Amino acid sequence: xxxxxxxxxxxxxxxxxxxxxxxxxxxxxxxxxxxxxxxxxxxxxxxxxxxxxxxxxxxxxxxxxxxxxxxxxxxxxxxxxxxxxxxxxxxxxxxxxxxxxxxxxxxxxxxxxxxxxxxxxxxxxxxxxxxxxxxxxxxxxxxxxxxxxxxxxxxxxxxxxxxxxxxxxxxxxxxxxxxxxxxxxxxxxxxxxxxxxxxxxxxxxxxxxxxxxxxxxxxxxxxxxxxxxxxxxxxxxxxxxxxxxxxxxxxxxxxxxxxxxxxxxxxxxxxxxxxxxxxxxxxxxxxxxxxxxxxxxxxxxx
Numbered sequence: 247x248x249x250x251x252x253x254x255x256x257x258x259x260x261x262x263x264x265x266x267x268x269x270x271x272x273x274x275x276x277x278x279x280x281x282x283x284x285x286x287x288x289x290x291x292x293x294x295x296x297x298x299x300x301x302x303x304x305x306x307x308x309x310x311x312x313x314x315x316x317x318x319x320x321x322x323x324x325x326x327x328x329x330x331x332x333x334x335x336x337x338x339x340x341x342x343x344x345x346x347x348x349x350x351x352x353x354x355x356x357x358x359x360x361x362x363x364x365x366x367x368x369x370x371x372x373x374x375x376x377x378x379x380x381x382x383x384x385x386x387x388x389x390x391x392x393x394x395x396x397x398x399x400x401x402x403x404x405x406x407x408x409x410x411x412x413x414x415x416x417x418x419x420x421x422x423x424x425x426x427x428x429x430x431x432x433x434x435x436x437x438x439x440x441x442x443x444x445x446x447x448x449x450x451x452x453x454x455x456x457x458x459x460x461x462x463x464x465x466x467x468x469x470x471x472x473x474x475x476x477x478x479x480x481x482x483x484x485x486x487x488x489x490x491x492x493x494x495x496x497x498x499x500x501x502x503x504x505x506x507x508x509x510x511x512x513x514x515x516x517x518x519x520x521x522x523x524x525x526x527x528x529x530x531x532x533x534x535x536x537x538x539x540x541x542x543x544x545x546x547x548x
Contacts, residue, residue: 261459262450264304265324267310268293271442272306274346275325281470281544282463301459310380313338313445321459322450329356329419329440333384338537339446342464346442346471353441354421359431361410369435372396375414378405381437385417387439402508406431469545477523478541482506488514489532494529496522517546 265277266286276286284302287294293306307315312326313336313387323341331338344388345353358377360366371396377383378401385398401408405418406429415539417437420426426433450456483491486505491514495501503517518526 258301259488260303261301262303262322262463263320263493264297264302265315265321265326266295266304266306267309267312267325267442268306269308271309271325278344278346278467278470281473282466283545303338304536306497310334316445316447319339319447319449320335321465322456323444323446323448325442325444327354327440328443329381329438331443331445332438333381335383336445337448339448339451341444341446341451341460342468344467344471346474352421353439355417356384356417356419356437357426357433358415358435359406359409359426359433359438360415362430362432364410364432366415367434370394370417375384376412377417378408378413379417380405380415384437388417415454453532459534465547466545469547472546472548473543475520476517477519477520477541478515478543479523479526479538480513480541481530481535481538482511482513483530483533483535485512488512490533491530491535494526494533498525517543 249546266272276288278521279286279514285298286295286304287297288306295304295306297304305321309326311331312321312324313331313334315321316324316326316338317336325344330336331340340489356379358369360372366372369389369392373396376397376399377385377389378399380401380403382398389396389398399413401416405416406425409416409431418426419440433546444460444467446457446460449495451460479495481491492501496514496518501514504513504515506513523540527540530538
């Protein structure tokens with residue numbers, strides 16, 4: 247309407263407008279924010295979540311779009327994959343890495359694949375052929391940099407099933423490679439590694455109030471991710487066993503030690519990787535520790 251300025255959503259309260267990834271990362275993102283201290287409530291019909299923080303508002307949009315909206319200022323900050331930042335060539339601040347997905351806590355790869363039975367072993371052999379992918383811009387730039395003329399077409403999904411009948415090769419994302427092998431494909435190159443990143447609009451990052459809030463969110467999200475692979479461990483033990491117990495513990499930092507009411511006994515508390523607990527607890531028991539308690543952690547902030 248004439249005379250009405252719509253403005254950007256971040257020009258008004260609350261402090262930050264947050265872009266959240268809709269789709270495969272949605273549930274794991276909500277869970278991560280919950281561990282970090284923010285409850286995000288939504289339903290399948292709504293792209294506007296409720297966040298239990300008066301300083302935050304947000305929208306769920308496709309991860310492919312988040313970086314564009316952050317760059318243009320419609321979001322102050324957001325979470326999206328490094329792959330989509332690259333694909334959109336978005337000019338944003340990369341605040342921190344958040345390596346998580348719906349299935350694992352490892353980076354994913356965009357890989358160039360051909361049928362197992364194909365004689366193609368290197369990208370140069372695809373000259374004049376057709377490649378399907380969702381990451382069209384990135385793939386075009388990859389082949390252009392190598393000087394290989396190929397036809398790159400957009401794939402709306404189920405990209406693995408398109409070779410060899412519809413296309414000669416694909417570029418698709420994988421975490422474990424299981425889907426690639428299940429579809430009788432062979433990887434001949436990796437274009438890029440990707441993981442979720444917390445990004446910010448440059449103007450928002452330059453605003454001291456917004457930047458402080460963005461940095462707080464980043465700190466707690468990183469702390470929540472760090473805690474996922476660790477547990478707390480506490481126990482009582484004789485003072486005489488302290489040296490042997492400390493040597494046995496692969497501690498994050500020096501353990502906390504407290505005197506118990508009995509002069510010869512102390513309490514010890516520490517944080518360790520969850521993966522070593524099953525080996526450590528029997529060893530601690532054999533060294534004289536008692537009342538050993540393992541407990542989960544929400545956040546570990548260095």
